[in-house]
Amino acid sequence: MRVESPRHLAELQQAFHAREIGFAKKLHICCGPGCLASGAADIVSKFKALLKKRHLTDFSLEAIKETGCHGLCEQGPLVVIEPDGIFYTKVKPKHVETIIDSTLERNEVISELLYREPHSQRCVEHYRDIDFYARQHRIALRHLGRISQYDIRDYLAQGGYSALAKALTTMTPDQIVSEVTTSGLRGRGGAGFPTGRKWATCRNAEEQPHYVICNGDEGDPGAFMDRAIMEGDPHSVLEGMIICAFAVGSAQGYIYVREEYPLAVQNLQLAIDQASDYGLLGDNILGSDFSFSIKISRGGGAFVCGESSALMKSVAGDVGEPRAKYVRSVLKGLFDRPTVLNNVETFANVPVIINQGGERFAELGMKKSTGTKAFSLVGKVRNTGLIEVPMGTTLRQIIYDIGGGILNDRPFKAVQTGGPSGGCLPESKLDLPVDFNTLTEAGSMMGSGGMIVVDDRTCVVDLAKYFLAFLLDESCGKCTPCREGLYQLHRLATKISDGEATEPDLDKMEQLSHMVIIGSLCGLGKSGPNPFLSTVQYFRDEYLAHIREKRCPAGVCRALIRYDVIAEKCDGCLACISACAVHAITGKKGQVHAIDQELCDKCGACHAVCTRHAIEVT
Amino acid sequence: MNHDLSRLPDIIGRYPRSPQSLIAVLQDIQRDYHFLPCEALKETAKALQVPLSKVFSVSTFYNAFSLYPRGERVIRICTGTTCHIRGAKLIQYQLEDKLSIKAGQTTPDLKFTLEVVNCVGACAMAPVVIVNGKYFGSVKVSDSKKLLRGSKDAR
Numbered sequence: 001m002r003v004e005s006p007r008h009l010a011e012l013q014q015a016f017h018a019r020e021i022g023f024a025k026k027l028h029i030c031c032g033p034g035c036l037a038s039g040a041a042d043i044v045s046k047f048k049a050l051l052k053k054r055h056l057t058d059f060s061l062e063a064i065k066e067t068g069c070h071g072l073c074e075q076g077p078l079v080v081i082e083p084d085g086i087f088y089t090k091v092k093p094k095h096v097e098t099i100i101d102s103t104l105e106r107n108e109v110i111s112e113l114l115y116r117e118p119h120s121q122r123c124v125e126h127y128r129d130i131d132f133y134a135r136q137h138r139i140a141l142r143h144l145g146r147i148s149q150y151d152i153r154d155y156l157a158q159g160g161y162s163a164l165a166k167a168l169t170t171m172t173p174d175q176i177v178s179e180v181t182t183s184g185l186r187g188r189g190g191a192g193f194p195t196g197r198k199w200a201t202c203r204n205a206e207e208q209p210h211y212v213i214c215n216g217d218e219g220d221p222g223a224f225m226d227r228a229i230m231e232g233d234p235h236s237v238l239e240g241m242i243i244c245a246f247a248v249g250s251a252q253g254y255i256y257v258r259e260e261y262p263l264a265v266q267n268l269q270l271a272i273d274q275a276s277d278y279g280l281l282g283d284n285i286l287g288s289d290f291s292f293s294i295k296i297s298r299g300g301g302a303f304v305c306g307e308s309s310a311l312m313k314s315v316a317g318d319v320g321e322p323r324a325k326y327v328r329s330v331l332k333g334l335f336d337r338p339t340v341l342n343n344v345e346t347f348a349n350v351p352v353i354i355n356q357g358g359e360r361f362a363e364l365g366m367k368k369s370t371g372t373k374a375f376s377l378v379g380k381v382r383n384t385g386l387i388e389v390p391m392g393t394t395l396r397q398i399i400y401d402i403g404g405g406i407l408n409d410r411p412f413k414a415v416q417t418g419g420p421s422g423g424c425l426p427e428s429k430l431d432l433p434v435d436f437n438t439l440t441e442a443g444s445m446m447g448s449g450g451m452i453v454v455d456d457r458t459c460v461v462d463l464a465k466y467f468l469a470f471l472l473d474e475s476c477g478k479c480t481p482c483r484e485g486l487y488q489l490h491r492l493a494t495k496i497s498d499g500e501a502t503e504p505d506l507d508k509m510e511q512l513s514h515m516v517i518i519g520s521l522c523g524l525g526k527s528g529p530n531p532f533l534s535t536v537q538y539f540r541d542e543y544l545a546h547i548r549e550k551r552c553p554a555g556v557c558r559a560l561i562r563y564d565v566i567a568e569k570c571d572g573c574l575a576c577i578s579a580c581a582v583h584a585i586t587g588k589k590g591q592v593h594a595i596d597q598e599l600c601d602k603c604g605a606c607h608a609v610c611t612r613h614a615i616e617v618t
Numbered sequence: 619m620n621h622d623l624s625r626l627p628d629i630i631g632r633y634p635r636s637p638q639s640l641i642a643v644l645q646d647i648q649r650d651y652h653f654l655p656c657e658a659l660k661e662t663a664k665a666l667q668v669p670l671s672k673v674f675s676v677s678t679f680y681n682a683f684s685l686y687p688r689g690e691r692v693i694r695i696c697t698g699t700t701c702h703i704r705g706a707k708l709i710q711y712q713l714e715d716k717l718s719i720k721a722g723q724t725t726p727d728l729k730f731t732l733e734v735v736n737c738v739g740a741c742a743m744a745p746v747v748i749v750n751g752k753y754f755g756s757v758k759v760s761d762s763k764k765l766l767r768g769s770k771d772a773r
Contacts, residue, residue: 298641
């Protein structure tokens with residue numbers, strides 16, 4: 001069906017909305033990456049199979065919605081029963097029948113499936129009352145978990161594409177650019193460049209044609225906000241891109257998606273096909289003269305392709321090597337033509353800005369960092385998952401109020417933000433407001449939104465070494481300071497974790513870091529030493545413990561630790577013996593086991609499998 | 619090595635014959651053959667009119683491409699930051715030991731390929747292992763045998 005005019009669109013939206021509120025009950029089953037990994041697909045098929053047979057009165061099979069990520073991944077698979085918002089956690093296929101019998105048929109709540117607040121152990125019945133959700137403010141993630149990720153009708157029922165209709169019929173391209181400028185929206189991919197200014201430059205560029213690219217190459221390890229949006233609410237990204245294309249005068253757009261996100265490619269392609277069928281993409285959008293189409297370009301698994309100039313080379317079928325920035329990509333980008341490149345989350349914010357006005361958006365957050373930001377809150381925190389908060393929220397509020405504190409009540413050690421380009425912030429920085437400028441001043445950066453919480457069992461030397469190894473592997477090799485400098489930094493970090501380093505090595509690493517920063521062309525090299533520099537700034541003592549005392553306080557660095565069996569706790573269950581890859585553990589069933597230190601390669605497998613906590617690390 | 623190249627024209631034909639299609643064509647060959655056979659690179663170079671050296675350059679630059687045959691079952695261990703601090707290395711050591719290969723290698727009988735991948739974006743379920751596209755979350759050291767069978771009960 002083609003939508004011929006904005007009025008036609010409004011009628012359709014109303015009809016789909018009426019259909020939605022007509023369902024007496026709806027099942028929102030989370031099919032985000034986390035819940036799928038814990039078995040959500042089986043739950044969906046079981047609900048469908050049982051409900052097909054049962055024919056409940058007042059329940060339509062179409063009211064089973066496979067939604068995008070709800071956010072609280074730790075508690076998955078999640079099932080929400082609307083319109084009441086009853087929130088079930090850790091649902092297994094065996095619970096499906098009970099949910100149908102009790103909740104769908106008799107309106108009874110199953111208390112054992114409800115979420116419990118970590119501190120009070122209070123059972124919470126409704127979605128909206130859970131601290132994790134109640135303290136968030138969702139704009140970019142507004143539809144996640146609320147609509148089917150496969151059906152454009154659900155997006156339209158929420159008023160989807162009305163921002164596009166408003167932009168096409170009541171606004172000029174200049175007005176759109178000025179509205180986005182007023183909103184203060186800054187690029188959510190990490191660099192924080194003002195979106196309105198980028199659009200204005202491209203709009204005014206004389207060379208033709210202009211291109212619009214959406215950067216979905218979310219390469220930072222520990223970040224999955226963009227994945228969740230592309231999979232769970234693909235139309236909000238498309239709508240943002242179409243509005244951008246109209247504003248900057250472009251007829252062709254690309255979405256560059258990571259190779260590691262096959263489901264995002266699939267859902268985006270489905271969304272593009274559906275939007276094209278409805279006449280929201282393609283020729284003469286909504287009956288106007290404006291035409292725009294979008295192609296998906298799949299990445300090849302290279303971190304550096306998240307960098308704008310490398311990404312554009314990759315879209316053109318080439319090796320993704322960045323180029324110097326004195327020629328800006330907004331003027332000479334894809335195929336050397338003017339190109340707007342924005343991140344997924346940035347585009348997802350655009351329809352809201354157009355609908356509600358830039359000023360309203362700018363009221364949220366901080367003066368120089370307006371609006372909200374999505375984060376993936378992961379690591380050693382209780383409520384891991386996807387969150388969105390106004391800019392300026394403190395790290396402490398995010399980690400303790402929303403995240404529920406540290407897993408197993410261990411002490412907080414640091415929070416890593418900004419991925420491999422960012423840094424680690426210690427407890428003394430927890431009351432900093434999270435915005436672009438403050439985090440950079442503290443030695444880390446906002447980045448795309450990965451927020452990894454670590455406790456006292458994580459070694460900062462090991463973490464810095466991990467990021468250096470990551471970057472060394474992902475460096476494209478074009479600039480010598482990055483290619484060779486990161487190699488030497490990693491070698492020296494390994495020396496420290498092996499207990500073979502001296503204090504001059506640490507000074508050498510700091511000097512070398514500054515050379516890598518000065519001498520590299522793109523962000524990968526320019527920010528590559530950040531994880532090392534920030535950890536050495538805030539956790540110098542821990543580096544010195546490795547160097548002077550040959551000791552790893554966190555019990556991680558293999559060369560500096562040993563594993564021993566605590567005789568009083570060992571019940572001789574043989575679990576560690578079968579886990580040991582090097583056959584270093586001996587003992588009979590029921591007798592205390594012993595570790596041969598000569599053979600032990602310190603992998604820690606015994607420690608991980610022991611249920612009686614009978615293996616200690618020193 | 620000889621491979622059945624009869625499927626190649628079909629794969630190349632899916633895209634416009636221009637250098638811009640190079641990555642997409644190689645991705646489809648990789649998906650179909652599970653690696654990039656040497657002959658396929660030559661054919662691609664000819665069809666898209668790009669130098670063979672460039673085809674080789676692109677196929678070695680991106681992690682998604684492999685120039686060696688891969689196993690029937692591809693086990694990918696996520697080593698993103700979250701998986702790293704939650705013990706992905708332990709899982710890697712266990713699987714390397716059980717298969718007697720290192721990450722990045724394939725068993726001689728072509729049954730298993732073991733790979734590490736930099737974050738698959740399922741961080742909340744760390745550590746994550748993907749076996750032939752199927753995600754397994756919150757993997758424990760003791761799950762390694764089950765992973766080799768390709769099945770691990772959901773939590």
